[in-house]
Amino acid sequence: MKRALIGGFVMMGGLFIVSTILLTGAIYVPDSTSWWSGRSKFWFAIIGGEQYGNDAVDSLFLGFPLIIGVILSILGLVILGREYYQN
Structure with a gap:
């Protein structure tokens, strides 16, 4: 029961981080005015990119926290699955 609770909180923490970053992006x-490279302005706003000429990069640079959130979500899901199949 203790591991299931820990796994649930880890997974919920990761999902909270990921959903907050996606909502922020x-x-x-709509307020971003910079030139972006690639196909999606949404992912450029979250992950970022290189500076283009003298323009400032108008990005949030939240790629690393997004990856941490995804890892926490998967880790919590693995803990919950392992606890479920052990009992």
Whole structure:
């Protein structure tokens, strides 16, 4: 029971981080005025990119926290699955 509780909190923490970053990117994209490289302005706003000429990079640079959130979510899910199949 203790591991299931820990796994649940780890997974919920990771999902909270990921959903907050995605929501922040969705709110930020309409206000972004910079040139982006690639196909999606949404992912450029979250992950970022290189500077293009003398323009400032108008990005949130949240790629690393997004990866940490995904890892925490998967880790919590693995803990919950392992606890479920052990009992």
